[in-house]
Amino acid sequence: MDDTKRKEEEQVMSNEDDSKGSICGYDSLHRLLKDNLKPHLFHAFCFQADKELLREPRVVRVGLIQNSIALPTTAHFADQKKAIFDKLRPIIEAAGSSGVNILCLQEAWMMPFAFCTREKRWCEFAEPVDGESTEFLQCFALKYNMVIISPILERDINHGEVIWNTAVVIGNHGNVIGKHRKNHIPRVGDFNESTYYMEGNTGHPVFETAFGKIAINICYGRHHPLNWLAFGLNGAEIVFNPSATVGELSEPMWPIEARNAAIANSYFVASINRVGTETFPNAFTSGDGKPAHADFGHFYGSSHVSAPDSSCTPSLSRNRDGLLITDMDLNLCRQVKDRWGFRMTARYDMYADTLAHYVKPDFEPQIISDPLLHKKSLLWSVVRLPSAATPNKISMLHIGIIKPVPRKNFKSMKLETGKDREKETKEFPLLATYKVCYTGGFVDLGVIVVDLWSLFCVNSSHTAQILMSTRLAKLLEPRIGSFS
Numbered sequence: 001m002d003d004t005k006r007k008e009e010e011q012v013m014s015n016e017d018d019s020k021g022s023i024c025g026y027d028s029l030h031r032l033l034k035d036n037l038k039p040h041l042f043h044a045f046c047f048q049a050d051k052e053l054l055r056e057p058r059v060v061r062v063g064l065i066q067n068s069i070a071l072p073t074t075a076h077f078a079d080q081k082k083a084i085f086d087k088l089r090p091i092i093e094a095a096g097s098s099g100v101n102i103l104c105l106q107e108a109w110m111m112p113f114a115f116c117t118r119e120k121r122w123c124e125f126a127e128p129v130d131g132e133s134t135e136f137l138q139c140f141a142l143k144y145n146m147v148i149i150s151p152i153l154e155r156d157i158n159h160g161e162v163i164w165n166t167a168v169v170i171g172n173h174g175n176v177i178g179k180h181r182k183n184h185i186p187r188v189g190d191f192n193e194s195t196y197y198m199e200g201n202t203g204h205p206v207f208e209t210a211f212g213k214i215a216i217n218i219c220y221g222r223h224h225p226l227n228w229l230a231f232g233l234n235g236a237e238i239v240f241n242p243s244a245t246v247g248e249l250s251e252p253m254w255p256i257e258a259r260n261a262a263i264a265n266s267y268f269v270a271s272i273n274r275v276g277t278e279t280f281p282n283a284f285t286s287g288d289g290k291p292a293h294a295d296f297g298h299f300y301g302s303s304h305v306s307a308p309d310s311s312c313t314p315s316l317s318r319n320r321d322g323l324l325i326t327d328m329d330l331n332l333c334r335q336v337k338d339r340w341g342f343r344m345t346a347r348y349d350m351y352a353d354t355l356a357h358y359v360k361p362d363f364e365p366q367i368i369s370d371p372l373l374h375k376k377s378l379l380w381s382v383v384r385l386p387s388a389a390t391p392n393k394i395s396m397l398h399i400g401i402i403k404p405v406p407r408k409n410f411k412s413m414k415l416e417t418g419k420d421r422e423k424e425t426k427e428f429p430l431l432a433t434y435k436v437c438y439t440g441g442f443v444d445l446g447v448i449v450v451d452l453w454s455l456f457c458v459n460s461s462h463t464a465q466i467l468m469s470t471r472l473a474k475l476l477e478p479r480i481g482s483f484s
C-alpha cells in the first residue's frame, strides 16, 4: 500500500476510531487481517460488574459482525452467496482467534436484503436450518469453541417449503442448539417483508449455551417492548438484535430502543445492522406515491452493545464492515436486578389481566371520560366573587384560578339570548348578552366561567348574565343548551 493511500486510510480511521478500541470499520479490519496482525492487539470494549463474594465473575466475549454484500445483486445467486461467505470467512476467523465466545451475524446475512422488491425469485436464497450457511458456520463454531448465531432466510422443507426469517443457534461444539423465528414482520416503508415469510411460531426461546443464556429478537421485533420482555421473563442474559434497517427510516430510534430494552429487562442487548446500499435490478415503489427506486436506502451499520446498567459501547462505522468485540460480565444482570428490582416491582398479574381482556373481541378500553366532555353544553367552572360584585359592576374580570365545581350543583340550566339588559352592559366591550334562568342548588353570588374568554354572573335572585366576546359567542352558539 503506498504512503498516500495509507495516510488517507489512517485519517479515515482516526475519524472513525472509537477510543475504547473496538475493531472498527472495514479498512481497519481488513488491514488487520491483511497484515496478519494478532487481533488481540486490539483491545475490545469491556463492561465491568462488581466483585461478588459468592460468585465468580462470568465474563463472556461477544463478537458482532456487520457487513455489506459482496457482489452486485445482478450476479448469479450462487456467486452472490459464495462471495458473502468468502468475505466473512476472515472476519469470523478474526473473531474466533480473538477468543470470542458468542458471535452474531446480521439479519439474513447470506443474501442481499431483497424483500423490498417483492419479487419472488429472491426466495431461492432460502435454505433449511441445516443448509449450507449452517454448515459453513459449524466449522468455525467447532474450531473456535464459539457459539454462533446465524440469522438466515429459512425454508422449512418438512412443512411444505414455508419460508421464515430465522436465527439458527449453533453451539460451541458445532451442533445446532435450536432456532428462533422472527415474531414481528414490518409493514413500514419499503420493509414489507410479509411477501416472503410468515410471523414466527417459536415464541420467545432462550438458549442456554456454554457461555450464558441468550435470545434473539430479530430486527423489527425491537419496536415491541413486550417482545423484549418475554425474552427477559424466560431468563435471557444477552439478547441479540440482528437487523437490516436504513437511515431514513429508523436511525434516530436505533440507539434508544436497544438501550431502553437493556435497562428495562436487566440484560445485555447486542444490536447488529448491515452496511451499505444495495441496488436491485428492477425498480420498485413503496406505495406512497413517490417515484419507483431501485434501492432501500443506506443500511447504516452502527452495531453496538447496550448494558443493563445503561452503559453502552461505541458503535461500529455507519459505512464499513466491522467486527465489534465486547467483554461483559453477566453478573451485572443480577446485580442490576437486585439494585433496581424491576422484576420485583413489576405488576405482571395486572398486565396479564389487561392483556387477557384486550385480546378479546368485546374488549372496551378502560377510559374515564370527563362527564362534560361530550355534553352539548358549555364548559364551565365557578370562581367566587366578592359579595359586592354585581353583574353591572363587572367591567373586566381577569380570572386567575378556575376552580371546577361538581356538575351536580346544576340540575338544569337554560340559556337564552335576550336584549333586555343591553343598555346596562353596553359600556362593556361585549357584543352579546344572555339571560340565564336555572334551577338547582347553586344560590351563592358568583361567576360561572364559561371559559377563559367569557363568564356569566349569577346574583342571589337567580338571574344571570353571560358576558361573551363575539368570537366565543359564535363558537358556542350552536352548543348552548341545557346542563342536566
Ligand SMILES: NC(=O)NCCC(=O)O
Pocket (backbone or CB within 6 Å): 107, 186, 191, 218, 219, 220, 221, 243, 244, 245, 246, 249, 250
Ligand atoms: N428487517 C426489518 O425488520 N426491518 C424493519 C425496519 C426497522 O425495523 O427498522
